[in-house]
Amino acid sequence: MKSLNEECGLFGVWGHPEASRITYFGLHSLQHRGQEGAGIVANDAGALHSHRGLGLLSTVFQDDQSLAQLSGQAAVGHVRYATAGGDGVNNVQPFLFRFYDGNLGMAHNGNLTNACSMRRKLEEAGAIFQSNSDTEVLMHLIRHSKQTTFLEKVKKSLQQIKGGFAYLLLNKTEMIAALDPNGFRPLAMGKMQNGAYVFASETCALDAVGAQFVRDVNPGEIVIVNDEGMRIETYTKQTQLAICSMEYIYFARPDSNIAGINVHTARKRMGRKLAKEYPIEADIVVGVPNSSLSAASGYAEESGLPYELGLVKNQYIQRTFIQPTQHLREQGVRMKLSAVRGVVKGRRVVMVDDSIVRGTTSRRIVKLLKAAGASEVHVAISSPPLKYPCFYGIDIQTRKELIAANHSLAEIRQIIGADSLHFLSEQGLIEAIGLQNNAPYSGLCLAYFNGDYPTPLYDYEKDYQKSLRTC
Amino acid sequence: MKSLNEECGLFGVWGHPEASRITYFGLHSLQHRGQEGAGIVANDAGALHSHRGLGLLSTVFQDDQSLAQLSGQAAVGHVRYATAGGDGVNNVQPFLFRFYDGNLGMAHNGNLTNACSMRRKLEEAGAIFQSNSDTEVLMHLIRHSKQTTFLEKVKKSLQQIKGGFAYLLLNKTEMIAALDPNGFRPLAMGKMQNGAYVFASETCALDAVGAQFVRDVNPGEIVIVNDEGMRIETYTKQTQLAICSMEYIYFARPDSNIAGINVHTARKRMGRKLAKEYPIEADIVVGVPNSSLSAASGYAEESGLPYELGLVKNQYIQRTFIQPTQHLREQGVRMKLSAVRGVVKGRRVVMVDDSIVRGTTSRRIVKLLKAAGASEVHVAISSPPLKYPCFYGIDIQTRKELIAANHSLAEIRQIIGADSLHFLSEQGLIEAIGLQNNAPYSGLCLAYFNGDYPTPLYDYEKDYQKSLRTC
Amino acid sequence: MKSLNEECGLFGVWGHPEASRITYFGLHSLQHRGQEGAGIVANDAGALHSHRGLGLLSTVFQDDQSLAQLSGQAAVGHVRYATAGGDGVNNVQPFLFRFYDGNLGMAHNGNLTNACSMRRKLEEAGAIFQSNSDTEVLMHLIRHSKQTTFLEKVKKSLQQIKGGFAYLLLNKTEMIAALDPNGFRPLAMGKMQNGAYVFASETCALDAVGAQFVRDVNPGEIVIVNDEGMRIETYTKQTQLAICSMEYIYFARPDSNIAGINVHTARKRMGRKLAKEYPIEADIVVGVPNSSLSAASGYAEESGLPYELGLVKNQYIQRTFIQPTQHLREQGVRMKLSAVRGVVKGRRVVMVDDSIVRGTTSRRIVKLLKAAGASEVHVAISSPPLKYPCFYGIDIQTRKELIAANHSLAEIRQIIGADSLHFLSEQGLIEAIGLQNNAPYSGLCLAYFNGDYPTPLYDYEKDYQKSLRTC
């Protein structure tokens, strides 16, 4: 269980005659949040049907036929990122649970921190899990709940799970959205021309289906949509906003807004801040495609240096299984990224990237630029050093793999072969994102940078404490 | 035959122990030149083997096994763009011809203008063609040639074919590269660390395999590589450089150099020229991804306006077969391109694109930007209006489909819904590319803009004259 | 739930270094028992892994790689027959259940008659089912059981389920086989050269893997195999042998022995009995391929008539998706079965078949023989008329679809267009099979013929009673 630590994308719609098709297009714009699996559960006049599979959305849904089978006016969908292996299609969401008293679809983005202990308790009471995902815990809690109404069962169960979660539930008569007390994962609500309500992990999915943004779902909220309309309730009052700052830094699509802030614009401001904090004498600014192009153009504008296409990403790399051997790599064979010789040759380059995890990618790119003739390569990172793991849904699991948890700035610079290395300050990041929140709280989760987790770590606490002693 | 009018990518290597694998990685960086088919012919100590198929390179070569079967020290490869239909895998190159006196592989980029009449003559003499591609004509000419040596046969045959062509031939003992007398299509030569010679349609493929650029193959040249080394000969002296200007404008990869000029840099200069020719009062500059980003950043720098990410392209659009219905498109459902509401809302936008063919795409993007709140959209095109078809290898076949051949500038502006519309001047384009050539020749083919074809049109002449009268 | 009524094949092995491979070959010889899905769960030193999928075994396991991942010394496998639709791979067995205290694999052949009511009770207690198969009920009963040892939990749970079942269970330390109190479904035990124990639905699977037959598992028995060896216990004393007679008639492979009786030999005796009960004046005897060839040769030998190949089955019919339209069928286009004109023309034919369900197949074959020139066609069926549904695992679900439940012998003869029609008598069938059992019990389930069900029908009782009144 502890090995599952994932980022995902959610989409749901209630009240559209082509609900599963709308969900398909919504998920399509969220594909960057998960490429390992996809699925849709549709509600056709109370009957729930499901289709899911491994791989990209376009692999799982190969033709109109696959969607045509999912008729009905409501649907929830999911795209999934997961580390290799796992148990195949069993863990692909949304889950569709079948009961004598009605079926239920469930999709989840985030990571529960007490899933392991809850699962053990439930199994001791006779529960049988069908996946090894943490997601399913909520369903067992609901079914074991002694509350009288379904909504009360759900609320009571949400109070028992901990960590980061955005949930979409679909049953015979309603769709329910719920967000954890810290709002780690984004979840936006929109409305279509015909009045249908839509939920999506990012607002780019609302745009993709032509829906108007209504509002973000807030921490501790539970939103119920049915044929009568939409209403918002809360299952807990103990909330404290802590949006995952990595969403702004590299995860979300640049055209999405999170908490009212456009992601591209925030990134551009990170680049500007970085240029102010660390002005560098150089000839050109180059961004690492694709996620760092916004920050790089911000850096260029603030610094007055020209913004150049010094690195090109091969757009056909997807689904390419043949890779260069080590031997060929040493001879200069490469597939993914190319340095533009005609641009960087003889130039002093500021290379802007969004983050450094292991350092291997940065080292490779610096080497690439130098091999193409760059006279100097200055690495400017538009976020602070990553030093601590995430337990709320991003796949950074141990301190061991984080270069900044184990090396000084000078060491990292040397390892990646840069002429200089700079990270955006934590304060700079907070200001660049510009979330209006009540001090002293930034409204952001910055735990990867400072170890300041907004919640207890529950099942992860022990291993985490141990890792602090060894790394 | 006349319906085949294609752009393609070539790669060849002689003298590397992993020749087919090197060719795979070379072709991978040329995939943008053709996505409909791919293939490799390898020479294993004189025995030629082939593998080819429909679709992307990664579809045709799914695993290392498929390459392992193509052992040997030399190989030629091809990626193919073709209009839908055709005759399936039969037309996918390289062709492998089998003869009692030795096999021969052949790959071609370009389009012959006298293929139809030559084929008829050859068939009347008993020839049987195995494809409906123009490429094969050369092989039949060679086999029917009365010359004594193979090289003389090839030279004589090259003199008989007309139009645009870059050819790679591979036989038991040598690899031969040849370029048409106008050099319409680019063809570069490189050398690997171990001394192996490499040919590629673009220099980005040399970079991809770690090869050093040696020189471009020139018009009328034939280059022979064998175990003794490389030598350059000519099959005609009547040459006149006329590089396809569309290669610079939108076709080639930005990291390639053609005739010594970096493509990204040329595009940026086109953007700068455009800003000088047409300064526009606006708030931001937005490029249409991906081919127009360089020109847009040039425009931004010259104009002093901020360069913004106002349009986002979905990177998962490849191989997605489910498309929004007309009905859903009207509701705002879209997959490929999104306007970034948070960036363009309330702004006056300069939208930079590389060209306008039918005008439908431009209209769609203008509409997208306005729907996202842009207050004005000014369309700036970094090339002159396309008015004439290409007969040398680009898929623009009739005047009928070209909006600029049938409408005035004012009409086009209105059709696409722009607040203003500007095209780069022909002279501006020539200067932006900056090819050093003997006046009065620009060294470029600009026929799509001015109808000034560098060669007679042969089999196409009659239909072309007719089209001038009707459009 | 009630819609699932299936025939399947089981195989298990404990103690062989290539357990999953052995299971693959065992299942391969049981493929005739189920073509809709297949799977294997293997135990690798206590860790259980699973692979399963839709379609034939050769589709689910496409290469050695797929088996190599299932390493370990023990495995259970399953092939599944199911009516179209269902819920895809979720219902494919063996199921692999994961618990904090160890995983468990489970495979089942048969049909439970109280699954529906048991499931409702379990769900009311909080249980969540992952399939809509009846199989899973046993697992939930085990997990909810208050017994102290695993074996006691299993025994107690087996006492609660009703109907026809052969179960194979695999956990960390042992494999368990269990048979229902009537032994409706066959289950044989064997031993390999190296001492490994093997279980299989039919003895042909023991032969296929080179195992020696040890004994059949008996009604009410539970057999435990672990590293210490094998031991046999019982979970109930209230047993009464009632082997499904359809196994002998058409379901089992002719090279299998059930309860010590060879299936081919039993079928040949059915043919002989039939010839004795109904001698027919004719020229040749023809069997309907493939299941009726044994009975036909028995009829031929007893009657003294020559046994001829009058009908040929196309052996490439598998996985052929294109079928003749009604229009083409009327023109005589056919794919599956051909009458041999050169054999039947002008002859009086005794056509031997094993059973008549709807009568449509018989009518088609009679027509085929007459179209090929047969002067008379006498249909001889080597079993009594099918009049009642099966609730223990064969897919005959309602009386409505059974021609003999709704028509007299004379009517059926007329419907199928035969010159005469004869069924083997119930007593003839019992004698032909020749099971040595204590009178008055035949040791066989003959309920499809006489409605004499060996057990109460539980959840099916109500619908069954209703069907007796309407058909």
Next chain:
Amino acid sequence: MKSLNEECGLFGVWGHPEASRITYFGLHSLQHRGQEGAGIVANDAGALHSHRGLGLLSTVFQDDQSLAQLSGQAAVGHVRYATAGGDGVNNVQPFLFRFYDGNLGMAHNGNLTNACSMRRKLEEAGAIFQSNSDTEVLMHLIRHSKQTTFLEKVKKSLQQIKGGFAYLLLNKTEMIAALDPNGFRPLAMGKMQNGAYVFASETCALDAVGAQFVRDVNPGEIVIVNDEGMRIETYTKQTQLAICSMEYIYFARPDSNIAGINVHTARKRMGRKLAKEYPIEADIVVGVPNSSLSAASGYAEESGLPYELGLVKNQYIQRTFIQPTQHLREQGVRMKLSAVRGVVKGRRVVMVDDSIVRGTTSRRIVKLLKAAGASEVHVAISSPPLKYPCFYGIDIQTRKELIAANHSLAEIRQIIGADSLHFLSEQGLIEAIGLQNNAPYSGLCLAYFNGDYPTPLYDYEKDYQKSLRTC
């Protein structure tokens, strides 16, 4: 070229609105003649279209869509058997040749004996072959022919090719069938209800599409079918019937008639003859499935011994890629064939098979029967010993691989482990087939048995003579 030595199936129809569909069903019943590739060329009002691919017909044509694209009133189809490797889909027939003056489809069953030398001559004259099949030679001859009409070109070309061939040609206005001067390969003509003419390698394909048998195409004949009707001409008078006797022995389907003789009936007579020539003291007669079941039942009837199902063939062996390792085979693991222990145990078995090629299969089956308890195994072969290769279209290429070319009867018996071994005499075979022909000619090709080839061997002569000296 010499490596291609193949058996194939042909089908063609002229004058049916669903010609390609009819061809599909015709080919489906000829699938036993070739499983490596399949294709159809259809004529739609003069326009020829083609679809072909590797694998079974059901793989190449996966859905109705693939046939719907081949509309038109005429079609020719082909199924191909070929030794592994080859050049993939290039060699799959029918070939579709495209010419400025009209396209042409061509399909061939048989093997040319002068293809190699003819191809060399044609290539020296400039011809380019697109396959490495011998088939294509005819097309080049036709195109190089100086005759004035197409029919004369075809006739002249047919006179130049040697060996065994049945050809179907389809052009804009007609379908042409042609047979070699010895009629090695069968080719039957039929007529559908609507008047459409049909050609097929075997009459079972006529039955499959509801066509009436008209007559066999005779040696040296060329049959032309067009919208005016059908007419028969000859291209040579020097003919001598020599039907491949292996068609009767094992190749053709039992429901086919060749030269008016039913194949099953001929095989049954071979079994009877064998029983007369070699009466054996035994308990039961067992045929090797599937091809020897007719001969075995003939043997049983003549000898008075019971005919038993002593060997069972797994009907799911097709497309199964996982095979038992040598190690597992030694442990008794097997997939394809099982001996029925309950039938053969303690019995003296006459095992009837149609032929012995290498002897390995026979040895394996004898071993299987003995392992299952047979007390004696007497092998009776319903044809004479195979001692010489075939050059007319069957894949027996060298004497080296033929056990009877290298060992005495006593040695073979010992090698295969039989208690006795008997072959049908050549005279017995001739009488069993019972072709009415003018003595001294049998009308059969018996060269595999006696080395008496009905024609010169041309390109094969040299190697053949050499093989006589070494084997």
